[in-house]
Amino acid sequence: MSDGKISVIVACYNLADHIGDCIAALAAQSVEVFEVLIIDDGSTDSSVEVAQAAIGEDQRFHLISQPNGGLSAARNAGLERAGGDYIAFVDGDDRVAPDWLARMYDALRQHDADWVACGLRYCRADGTGKVHSAIHDAPDLADDALPHRYALDSWTDVVRHFPSAWNKLYRRRLIEGLRFDEGTYFEDHAFFYRAASRTDHLVHVPEPLYLQTQGREGQITREDSDRVFEQFPVLDTMHDIMQASDKPDKEAAFQRIASRLVFERATALADPVRRTRFARAARRYFAANDLSYRPDWDEGISRTWRIVMEGRLPLSVIVPTDQVDQALADTVASLAAQTMRDFETLIVIDSDDDTVRQESLALARDLPRASVLMNGSAGLAAARNRGFDVTRGDYVVFFDAGDRLEPGTLAGWVEAMERRATVFGFSRFRIGLADDAPQHNGFHDSTGREERLVPGVFTLDPASVLALHAHPSAKIFRRDFLLDHDIRFPPGPLSSWSVTLQAALMAGEGAYFARPGLRIADRPEARRIWRQPETPQALAQALERMAETFGETSALPHGWYRQLFARALWEKLNFAAFPDAAAMDLFCQQARDLAAALPLEGDTLDPYVGPRVQELLTSAGR
Structure with missing residues (x-):
């Protein structure tokens, strides 16, 4: 050389x-x-x-x-x-x-x-x-x-x-x-x-x-600046270069690279106003040049950006709470750290205390598109419905105060939903905030499903639906799917079970996210609603409402009522904050008495349901 x-x-x-x-x-x-x-x-x-x-x-x-x-x-x-x-x-x-x-x-x-x-x-x-x-x-x-x-x-x-x-x-x-x-x-x-x-x-x-x-x-x-708009005249120059050459496939290639470069420029834009302006300019540019957004040729191009370019919001996040505390602050901080930028957050205050509203607004000041709604102490289900009624996103998620998300969780969920063209998605999650917090795969019983617990579309047969962990935090729904089927949170206990199981049954499949991108707080102060004691009668009434909602009970496997009733009893016995031992004993006696009158057919129970709950179901009338 x-x-x-x-x-x-x-x-x-x-x-x-x-x-x-x-x-x-x-x-x-x-x-x-x-x-x-x-x-x-x-x-x-x-x-x-x-x-x-x-x-x-x-x-x-x-x-x-x-x-x-x-x-x-x-x-x-x-x-x-x-x-x-x-x-x-x-x-x-x-x-x-x-x-x-x-x-x-x-x-x-x-x-x-x-x-x-x-x-x-x-x-x-x-x-x-x-x-x-x-x-x-x-x-x-x-x-x-x-x-x-x-x-x-x-x-x-x-x-x-x-x-x-x-x-x-x-x-x-x-x-x-x-x-x-x-x-x-x-x-x-x-x-x-x-x-x-x-x-x-x-x-x-x-x-x-x-x-x-x-x-x-x-x-x-x-660089998050207006110089990002210089991409459009540069694209014009690239198009002219292509047109002047003898190489074929000019238009198809230009459509592909325009999609790629416009998406790349969007990844640098954090300012919501500039981001919206750029999406609008991209939409006009594609229309003027008779282009379609084409992400399918390159796995690195976001499908979610198409939603933004079309002038819609990809995602709405609903967080109900009845007070401003560290649990809510943790959730808001994890939302502010998301790599996804095109979503709205609706904090629904289950209270009529304006001080709580003002404190929530201050807490959410760093979140783009954050709103605080008052629910007037109507309860958790009403708070979730209140938020859902005003959402604008193509997709919606419901979190509890105290939930924490890894930075890429929302972007990953929405992108996977778009790629897999599904209306329902569910994820692994961690229970607890410690680094070594245990993972939950999203099913109460994964027997026979282990090989399918990989990223992709999971076929939700009725038995799999019944086995689903119905907590809403690790789920994502297409909004128009919930609207079309009038799926809402009913009042009373087990509200989220009704929504999750109904959505899963009607969807018939769901996108499965194998990475645990969510942590559900296990601190008592962060799980107040979940730890609230309920009577066995209230739990049974909630299941009766589910049966009416689902229509034909044959949609779920034989014995579904007994299995869900046992699951509800187990959760309350293990996690509800009973005031004393006498209150828990009364709960058990009420469960025994009620079991004799319920249609408790079948013999399948979740594997973790132990002899204590089984005894309540089989010793009715003692």
Whole structure:
């Protein structure tokens, strides 16, 4: 390899915390003969001093300073000065593996290629990250150790590959005369498409040789600003490049990449007003260009964003409570930490105390689209219905104060519902807030269902419905499904059982979420309603209402009434806050007396229901 064979162009602007590591990574390359042009684009921090110190006496590095003109101007300045027959770009906040240049150069030469790309590793400040192939619809190519030559015969071939300038090595002749469009963000895209229009292939090295920094303040692709709207004229430029070429499948490819890039831009937008404006602009752009949002070609594109683009809200979260306490604060904090941004939260106060309302409003001030509703002490079921009556989301979830969600839970649930086209979903969860809190798989009895407890669509036959854990916190419902079937929370105990079992029966299937993204608090103060004592008569009356709601009792397996009555007795005996032993004894005696008059047919009980409850069911009249 002769001197100047490879030119590496590094753009730098206010990267004092990163440019030293970038230079060190390039200096450590296993090949020695190359040049690095570091273009400082008018940094106002100590980037120049850090770069000079990192370069030291290494003659391969050249530091060039210019007035601030933007990333494109810096790269173009590098192209003007590059002397190599091969060109590469590295962003000044990124790094590369020690054999990056060697592997890229060898692959390019061995395949007699015009250019070569490599996989990448996303690197976060906390040391975490993930590997991506840099091919949109094939993110994991870890099992492919050898470089592969991909045909770029059509534009649908081209759009699969990351339209980035970095992570590539170019023959100079491929990009001769090409420059980055100045004065705009997302400048890589047009440069990549112009290069792709000149060739019929791209060689790909699957190893993650390029290490891209994630989460840095000021990063263009993560900037929550109005510059995100610059994606639309950049898309126009890409469309013009496609139209001017001889490659086929222009319209199909443009529809795909427009869907991908518009979704990518949305991921950076946290400000709800700007996010709504961008969704509206995207909707207008797609309509004006006769495009449809197409996420199906790439697993990395959100289906949920289609809902937002169409002007609807994906999700409503309903949290009933009768007071503002730590339990409610925990739930609100976990909602504020969600990666999903397009949802509303309805806190329903089961009280007429305006102080509670004001305190709830203050607690929810950091939640986008949060509302506080008063329920006037009408009870838990009425509070949930009150919230449901004003929801706007395509999907709805009901949480209790004290529930805590992992940051990606809501996004994962809604996305899975969209992908699987289901109207009901249920999840594993943890009982308790400790790190080692036990998991619950969502069924009271999973016998015969173990192999189906994986992510996907779970067929809910009547026996599986009866075995479902009916707590509403680990469930998600399509709102129009509940409306169409008039499914509401009835008054009295076992209200959530009625909703969950009725929805599951009518749906016939549900999306199953195998990751326990929810923690149900087990502290007594967080489970006040669940721990409330009830009489056996009230429990039996609730089951009678369910029977009327379900219609034909044959919809559930024979003996369903007995099984649910035993489950309800077991829950109250084990978790209800009876005032004293005498109250619990009275509950047991009432259960014995009532059992004689109930239709307790069948012999199936949940496996955890022990002899104490069985005795209540079989010793009636003693």
